[in-house]
Amino acid sequence: MPDDGSLLAPLPIRALDALRQLILDGDLPAGARLNERALGERLGVSRTPLREALRMLAAEGLVRHEAKRGAVVAPLDKADIEATFEVLAALEGLAGELAARRIDEPQLAEIKARHFEMRAHHARGDRAGYFAANQDIHRRIAAAAGNPALVETFERLNARVKRVRYAANLTAERWAKAVEEHERMIHALDARDGAALRAILEAHLAGKRQSVLAAFSGASEAYD
Amino acid sequence: MPDDGSLLAPLPIRALDALRQLILDGDLPAGARLNERALGERLGVSRTPLREALRMLAAEGLVRHEAKRGAVVAPLDKADIEATFEVLAALEGLAGELAARRIDEPQLAEIKARHFEMRAHHARGDRAGYFAANQDIHRRIAAAAGNPALVETFERLNARVKRVRYAANLTAERWAKAVEEHERMIHALDARDGAALRAILEAHLAGKRQSVLAAFSGASEAYD
DNA sequence: TATCTGACTTTGGTATACCAAATGAAATCG
DNA sequence: CGATTTCATTTGGTATACCAAAGTCAGATA
Known part of the structure; x- marks a missing residue:
């Protein structure tokens, strides 16, 4: 990045x-x-x-x-986080829809490979490895959308919440749920089902927002 | 701005x-x-x-x-324009959906007023006045979404295509169609129908993209 | 004549200089 | 002793200085 x-x-x-x-x-x-x-x-x-x-x-x-x-x-308060995730969700949704339409086999194959690596990290409970693989997968989906403006816009906004995004400590359940959502993402991508992928990604981001907000409210009531 | x-x-x-x-x-x-x-x-x-x-x-x-x-x-080629409009459409759609959910009566009233002013400009064939009113309405919808990150992101991307966006010379039909779409926007907003407003706005932007691309390809084959 | 060459000039990249406003600390006043 | 005024210092805002790389062009060479 x-x-x-x-x-x-x-x-x-x-x-x-x-x-x-x-x-x-x-x-x-x-x-x-x-x-x-x-x-x-x-x-x-x-x-x-x-x-x-x-x-x-x-x-x-x-x-x-x-x-x-x-x-x-820049300080970052709850409202900033909510607003930013709202936009990120829409951008991810768009990325998913376009990626499903435009991805080619080699790109898809690589994403599948990363997906299984990610599952390996999850199985081991390796958070750092998981986050890296996770981030990489999302980046590849965005890239597969073939829209540089989208990638750039996403990265720009994501940087804002990164500070707090990867500080959120997943519960085991939330983590499992995220992995399951990733599983469905791969299937939707494989089936070239843009609408489904969009829905999954929007829900996925909504989940991330929740977990980030929870960690945020708990840990540092005012991160500024 | x-x-x-x-x-x-x-x-x-x-x-x-x-x-x-x-x-x-x-x-x-x-x-x-x-x-x-x-x-x-x-x-x-x-x-x-x-x-x-x-x-x-x-x-x-x-x-x-x-x-x-x-x-x-920065040069601006066809691919840049297409990519940017793709993202703008998603952002406008999100803005519409959120605005329908969050707008209050005074904001809605003002947008309605601007809408009729815009129709007046259209009736007179006053392009400059129409563009200004049009832009103002879209800005107000975005503002009504109550998401500063969204507004900022939209403005940033819109600036990129502004150079060419308002150079597109509307045909009478396309202009009439745009006005009709605006009419439906107001109704959707009035009915607080987020899904409908999103759909209208996405289609509206797709139309803008078409007209911009047409003018672009015709006038300056390579704007750089 | 076409091409190469080398001094001169322009230009972006970076560091420093200078100023006025803001800050902080010491001295003074109540 | 607390509030305040004053003076020294720090700091951001802006302009300028300096350098090395690119660009330019005249003159030399083949």
Whole structure:
């Protein structure tokens, strides 16, 4: 997902990726003020490219610029999460419908393979592995939709809730239910049933929203 | 739609709004190289805030950064337009469904009023007035959905195709059909029928896409 | 004449300089 | 002792300086 953190990329891009990582990992907590000189030194970059990175992060919604006090890690409240998941669900639904219509055999085969890897992680109770495989599958479905604008829009919004999305601790039941939904996704995709896939994905996202909101309300009443 | 072009806004924001206007109006045609010094002088701004504005426009998709050659007004081809409209249709559909569920009477009344103003513009054959009213109605439906992430996402994507969206010259029939669709929108909204409104809006956007693509293919085979 | 070459110029990328507003701390007043 | 005023410092906003890579073009060469 990094745009391009590689050594040859321009500094604004490198700073962007580094900062995004820091925010998503929680090293820069929501609400934290981002001192340009200090942050620049930390990243080994001067203020000019750093400020460009901050503007890009603001466009992604991970950072807010407050008048006369600079950049702050964007707070995230319940309403933000609900709104974002509402849009993500619609985008996933669209992705599913288009993917069912457009996916080719090699793409489908690879998604099936990932699906079984994911089930393996679930069987072992390996949350990190599960999340990675899960994310990869959703990314591949979006890619199979063959719509770059959709992928980009999804990634942008997903970044906003990622901070909290993968912090949600699944209960065993919810986890099992998610896996079962994935199972049905594969079948719908295999049958090229767009309407069904859309419905499953929308429900799947609704479930994720619930579990994220539950974890959110419980853990940090106000994440900002 | 300008973020805030006012005199008290910081220069990156002012430059952002000014540049967006220049691009949407076609004063900066697709593919044009954006010389930082020249552009800065034109806007009365130094390169530092200008570069921040360019990064924000890149995030909106109106500008592209090419390696070692700087910023360029983003080209827009048929595939971009199709992909963008596909996502816009899904977002409008979601907006409609949510709006039908959440709109209150004053909001609905105002949309009805705008609707009749729009019909007046249509009756007079006033395209500019029609487009403005039309845009306003769609914006209000999105607002009535009560989802800021949705509004923001929609605006961001819409900006990409605005350049070409309002250049499409409607035929009389297509125009009449659009107005009739708007009529049905109002009824669905009035009846709080989310599913119907979603369907109408998705079809409406599909029609817009067709008319834009037709105008696009005819006029400028390659808008870049 | 066509092509190559090398100095000059332009341009984006990055760092630094400067300013005014905001912040914080110390001194002063009630 | 608490509130407040003042002054030093920090910080964001903006402009400018510097560099290396790309681009340009005249003149030399075959």
